[in-house]
Amino acid sequence: xxxxxxxxxxxxxxxxxxxxxxxxxxxxxxxxxxxxxxxxxxxxxxxxxxxxxxxxxxxxxxxxxxxxxxxxxxxxxxxxxxxxxxxxxxxxxxxxxxxxxxxxxxxxxxxxxxxxxxxxxxxxxx
Numbered sequence: 001x002x003x004x005x006x007x008x009x010x011x012x013x014x015x016x017x018x019x020x021x022x023x024x025x026x027x028x029x030x031x032x033x034x035x036x037x038x039x040x041x042x043x044x045x046x047x048x049x050x051x052x053x054x055x056x057x058x059x060x061x062x063x064x065x066x067x068x069x070x071x072x073x074x075x076x077x078x079x080x081x082x083x084x085x086x087x088x089x090x091x092x093x094x095x096x097x098x099x100x101x102x103x104x105x106x107x108x109x110x111x112x113x114x115x116x117x118x119x120x121x122x123x124x125x126x
Contacts (some may be wrong), residue, residue: 007099011047011092015040018085021115026083036082043075051096065100072096080116090116 019040023033051070054061072093079086090113097109 007095008051011051011089011096013045013093014089015043015047016087018079018083018088022083026084028083032082036079039075039078041080043079046071046075047053062102062105062112066105069093069097069101069105069109069112073116075111076113076116098104 019037022028022036028036046068050064050071054064076090076093080090086110093113093116094110097106097113101109
């Protein structure tokens, strides 16, 4: 499988995997599961639009990719706040930052992704 295709498929897998441990391990209430699944569904739509239908193309479409990445970081932050299991999804941000952002935006994307990772570990320790 070509690397470009793999980077388009992997985020969906990494987003789906944490749902089961979240539901079984944290014993969330029904409303919490619904809210989390709503955020997951919105994230799937965001990824589908920007990663599958409009594949990352830096630097020509820098504004488009910056909007994608801000949305990705926001979704990652909400998901990690819901459960540290979603930190498995966050790491794809490093790859997408390098692949889809250019110049200083690339470093900002890497830094933004790096901020979400320790937040998951800190939340897990609560």
